[in-house]
Amino acid sequence: MLNSGISVLFEGVNLERLLLGLLVTLRVALIAVVISIVMGILIGIIRTSKSKLVQILFKLYLELFRIIPILVWLFVIYYVIPANFDLNLSAEVVALIVFSLWGAAEMSDIVRGAIISLPKHQTESSKALGLSVSQMYRYVLIPQATKRCIPPMINLITRMIKTTALLTMIGVVEVIKVGQQIIEVNNLEHPTISFWIYGFVFFLYFVICFPLSRFSRKLERKWAT
Amino acid sequence: MSGQIPILKVKGLTKKYGEKIVLNGIDLEVEKGKVIAILGPSGCGKSTFLRCLNGLEEVQGGDILLDNESLINKSTKWREVRQRIGMVFQSYDLFPNLTVMENILLSPLKVQKRNRSEVEAQALELLERVGLADRANDYPRQLSGGQKQRIAIVRALCINPEIMLFDEVTASLDPEMVREVLDVIAQLAEQGMTMLIVTHEMNFAKLVADEVIFMDKGNIHEQAPAEQFFTNPQTERAQQFLNILQF
Numbered sequence: 071m072l073n074s075g076i077s078v079l080f081e082g083v084n085l086e087r088l089l090l091g092l093l094v095t096l097r098v099a100l101i102a103v104v105i106s107i108v109m110g111i112l113i114g115i116i117r118t119s120k121s122k123l124v125q126i127l128f129k130l131y132l133e134l135f136r137i138i139p140i141l142v143w144l145f146v147i148y149y150v151i152p153a154n155f156d157l158n159l160s161a162e163v164v165a166l167i168v169f170s171l172w173g174a175a176e177m178s179d180i181v182r183g184a185i186i187s188l189p190k191h192q193t194e195s196s197k198a199l200g201l202s203v204s205q206m207y208r209y210v211l212i213p214q215a216t217k218r219c220i221p222p223m224i225n226l227i228t229r230m231i232k233t234t235a236l237l238t239m240i241g242v243v244e245v246i247k248v249g250q251q252i253i254e255v256n257n258l259e260h261p262t263i264s265f266w267i268y269g270f271v272f273f274l275y276f277v278i279c280f281p282l283s284r285f286s287r288k289l290e291r292k293w294a295t
Numbered sequence: 296m297s298g299q300i301p302i303l304k305v306k307g308l309t310k311k312y313g314e315k316i317v318l319n320g321i322d323l324e325v326e327k328g329k330v331i332a333i334l335g336p337s338g339c340g341k342s343t344f345l346r347c348l349n350g351l352e353e354v355q356g357g358d359i360l361l362d363n364e365s366l367i368n369k370s371t372k373w374r375e376v377r378q379r380i381g382m383v384f385q386s387y388d389l390f391p392n393l394t395v396m397e398n399i400l401l402s403p404l405k406v407q408k409r410n411r412s413e414v415e416a417q418a419l420e421l422l423e424r425v426g427l428a429d430r431a432n433d434y435p436r437q438l439s440g441g442q443k444q445r446i447a448i449v450r451a452l453c454i455n456p457e458i459m460l461f462d463e464v465t466a467s468l469d470p471e472m473v474r475e476v477l478d479v480i481a482q483l484a485e486q487g488m489t490m491l492i493v494t495h496e497m498n499f500a501k502l503v504a505d506e507v508i509f510m511d512k513g514n515i516h517e518q519a520p521a522e523q524f525f526t527n528p529q530t531e532r533a534q535q536f537l538n539i540l541q542f
């Protein structure tokens with residue numbers, strides 16, 4: 071019976087465990103997002119430099135994260151580094167490293183794109199008014215670029231939250247992993263359990279990501295002009 | 296007042312983009328309070344010339360002297376020079392993230408570190424003069440092209456420059472807005488501001504300029520008092536140029 075599954079959700083500490091799993095998911099995502107934004111802004115500004123070497127180096131960094139799947143990055147750092155460098159990293163720390171590096175790369179691309187898409191005369195008139203380079207960024211370029219950055223940044227954050235699903239693969243006990251554990255224990259007794267548990271996990275992701283995506287679309291429309 | 300030391304002196308100014316010579320040894324002396332109109336066909340180097348004067352372009356040869364001090368050396372502090380030589384561009388280049396007042400105050404407060412109330416008073420007075428005192432708190436997107444351009448002029452003036460450079464400031468305006476901007480510049484000329492004005496508005500140049508330089512292919516092809524240049528141009532190229540425009 072379908073109904074029997076749903077009761078499991080509220081049995082014992084199951085619900086609490088799922089929400090704690092969600093907390094792990096959000097903790098990794100949130101810390102990585104904060105690091106990504108800070109690093110992404112810095113790297114993004116650096117990437118507007120005219121130096122070819124700087125451009126190529128950071129482009130390479132970005133492409134490495136675009137070409138190689140995040141899951142592979144997780145495996146590489148989780149399994150390869152400890153084996154070869156005598157360094158034991160917990161799964162969650164590995165997740166944070168990979169997500170921060172990935173997020174920073176993507177954020178930097180958003181920031182760079184926003185800055186170079188600003189009309190050139192904004193730079194020129196800043197200079198003609200005697201502003202220093204840092205004043206130009208602070209008062210003119212960054213405020214204008216911020217508006218262009220925020221909607222794509224929110225989209226990236228949603229993507230990062232969704233991609234935390236991969237963390238079960240290196241053994242982080244996040245919301246999906248907890249779900250699997252509950253299913254394994256109850257599967258024989260309640261054959262429909264996986265429907266309810268995964269349905270609930272689906273619901274949790276939706277509740278977090280949908281408002282974000284709506285918010286970014288609203289901002290995009292509001293700032294379209 | 297003639298016979299005094301020119302405020303700005305340009306000697307053999309040369310600018311290249313790669314192999315391409317864009318300015319081919321420009322010589323010019325500008326006395327304080329004089330208005331110079333720079334005319335010439337598209338691509339002859341007018342904008343490039345102005346941009347060299349405030350260090351927006353690097354030059355490959357020659358010299359620029361401001362008050363007899365050379366600007367072409369490593370120790371030149373262009374940020375200070377730009378406070379003495381203001382520039383307004385063709386594009387309406389106000390900062391869209393700042394209000395009119397914030398646009399005007401930015402450089403006086405942050406670059407020149409002047410006192411806010413003093414600068415605000417000056418800004419309001421200048422806004423009054425260009426007829427836009429009531430728009431101080433508007434954002435640039437709420438203004439027409441002509442209004443934006445007048446604000447851009449005020450913004451440059453509020454730094455108290457000694458020389459103003461105008462690069463086709465009316466070229467992208469609707470015809471009915473050209474007048475309001477030119478009026479502001481004419482007013483400045485009357486007040487004795489030293490100006491170099493690139494323009495395609497011949498009647499305006501005739502009216503406000505003391506002197507005309509006609510450029511062609513990176514050279515000053517003809518230089519003459521405005522009156523004389525328009526009534527009796529000496530070179531064939533200048534005659535052709537005026538004929539085409541008068542049509």
Ligand SMILES: Nc1ncnc2c1ncn2[C@@H]1O[C@H](COP(=O)(O)OP(=O)(O)OP(=O)(O)O)[C@@H](O)[C@H]1O
Nearest residue numbers: 312315317335336337338339340341342343344463
């Ligand atoms: N960044 C650049 N790189 C290479 N060539 C350039 C660059 N900027 C300008 N030029 C060239 O230099 C020449 C002079 O340009 P400039 O903009 O000074 O002309 P102009 O007299 O202002 O023309 P217009 O009346 O069309 O504004 C042109 O032939 C132009 O193609």
Ligand SMILES: [Mg+2]
Nearest residue numbers: 341342343463
């Ligand atoms: Mg030009």
